[in-house]
Amino acid sequence: MNVVGMIVEYNPLHNGHVYHFAEAKRLTKADAVIAVMSGDFLQRGEPAIVDKWARAEMALHLGADLVLELPIAYAAQPAEWFAYGAVALLEATGVATHLCFGSEAGALEALQPFAERLADDGGALKAAVAEELATGASFPAAYAAAAARLLAGSGAAAAARALLEQPNNSLGLHYLIALRRLHSGIAPVTVRRRAAGYNDAAPTDARIASATAVRRLIAGGGLDAAAPYLPPYTAGILAREFAAGRGPVTWENLAAPLFHQLLLASPEQLRACHEMTEGLEYRIKKALPRLEKPTVSELLAKLKTKRYTHTKLQRTLLHALLLHPQGLLAPEALAEGPGYLRVLAFSKRGQELLKQMKQLAKLPIVTRAAELDHPQLTLDIRAAAAYANAMPARRADQLFREYRQPPLRV
Template identity: 55%
Template sequence: MTTVGIIAEYNPLHNGHVHHFTESKRLSGAESSIVIMSGPFTQRGEPAVVGKYARTEMALRMGADLVIELPVAYAVQPAEWFAFGAVSLLEATGVVDSLCFGSEAGALEHLLTLAGYLAEESSELQAELRRRLALGESFPAAYSAAAALAWSGIEDSTGDLLRQPNNSLGLHYLIALRRISSNIQPLTVPRTGAGFHDPLQPGSSIASATAIRKLLQDGGGGAPASYMPDYSVHILEGELAAGRGPVSMESFCTPMRHLLSTHTAAELRTLHDMNEGLENRLLRVMPQLEQFSISGLLDALKSKRYTRTRLQRTLLHALLNHSKSELSPSILAQGPGYIRVLGFRESGRALLKRMKKSATLPIIMRPALSSHPQLERDLQASAAYAGAFRDPLRSDLYRDYLEPPVRV
């Protein structure tokens, strides 16, 4: 049995995701599929619009055989560590033959060549990266420009390639595969329809997850139904009716204000990603806000160096009390410490049976029976996320302890 791996957030699962999933199965010829999915918080430093169990069910209804959670230690990180954590989990299952990701490039040749070069992190690349960061550029912009300049001869094409979000993330998947010496075969599906920041297109059945989330946050009601499969709409509507969404950064306004009002600069400095004096900038800005909101705080903080995404991740790490020491590069480089199963179809039982023999990490079905520092942070993140629900119940706050994986 061959298996294709997919790395996703499904925030929420829409028709573009269905296209990618279908094409992944077709291109790989795989008989089964494993999805590595972010939990309650996502790579851009935002809470998922609905919880991980609802999104797991969406993935299983689509046809995924097994859904595994990407630990929050990797889920809320820049592309390099997000990709490394997810690819390491696919490798650790011992059953994945291929990894298929979406890209604007739609072809692997250029990405593979660039990944081979960047995986070595040459001294020229590092020097140019440091120079650009010292000039105040954001890390994504500095990295793209440094990579283009360091790899002489194709500066323009490389820069254009890396400025496209799916290409950039896909490149980091390829780099991660090289760094762990994986035999997993990479594949890519051309991204179709709306881009990440594109507005809704009349008459189209494809919209970006960003546009769909905006519809939900703006009270768009059933409007997203045009861009989502029926089962995804049904699950989403059930979550909204139960008061378990839509969750946004503003849902955490009260605890965030409390946190920033009760911590000194020295205390904030111990938190992950709180670097370069950002803690001082935060505390200077807070009293200047006429009315506190996370959106207003981000607008006041963002600059050429501090992108909104970077700031969102930093605030989430603060909210979740992630320290520098526990998420240091040396710790993250060790990879995830377990395989946490969020859900599976009946067809996924065969995968789980194989994984019991092939997996290089423990497989966790019931977190209450396991222990690991990363897992503790996952459980805390789930409880913190559920605290944003309209009327959170014990079963919401501690679902990880109380219920088995989702089954379809």
């Protein structure tokens, strides 16, 4: 039985995801699909527009058979650790046979040679990235340049650089590297991203828009404006969640608690947070009194330099908001991989997968948050509570939903 894994955020699930999903099933002849999905906070350091339960429901409608939560320890991290955590989760299911990801390249042959060279570099890549960063380059640029340097001998340096500066190629490369590092038997497959670039702010096609564009349409003109780019179930679920006051959630909904934390913390306390590196704690403390408005977007704008990407800054603020200590998210800890398989949703076929997984999985399967005591799971529960506390309508039943909510089923 072919089981394809996909690593997703569905923020929200749109027509581009529908296309990718169909292609993944077609290319891998998959009988079942496992979606590894970020929880309430995403790789770019943002809260999701609606919570993980609503987005897992969208995934079920799409046809996913099993939705696993990528722990926030990996979900809100740079590509390297995001990919490592997600691939390790798939590998730990014991049942995934394929991994399908979108990329600008659209062909594995373009990425695989770089993965071979970069997977076991013995620290040379890391050192090269650090050198590039020291010149003031942003992380993606530094990564691409460092990879190009390491590949210089192969005559593919310029190609590598061009390739890796595209975000989905870069993420795809990290999936490939993670598969190698984990000695995984999962077969990678890539689908060329259609129509909309990851970061495109405006729709570029009559039916396909990036998730970023979809969220902007919703922010500007409500759900109706975004409807052409969404499958009907997404529009329905979003409408229901918004009506219940559970969304949309943006960084600005978290402004009051974030500012509270930043105002109270000393630079030393801020420095104890994950990703608070190279004096960013002082930069934050200096930026606060210079703001015109106490909004997260203005704080981010004031913090921005060539050196720090918007994404890096958002993630740093997220770790400060959630008081993520460095130790738990240090490379040594992350290299041990996720500690559990948290089930958010499953279909009938997913139920069969879960039965198989009871024999084959390499990690405990968690269907209720209270079942397991694990530091990564504690971070997930805390993140969900902080997210619920920032919903437009604060409700007590949402703050502790994690403990009561069984997996969603169809």
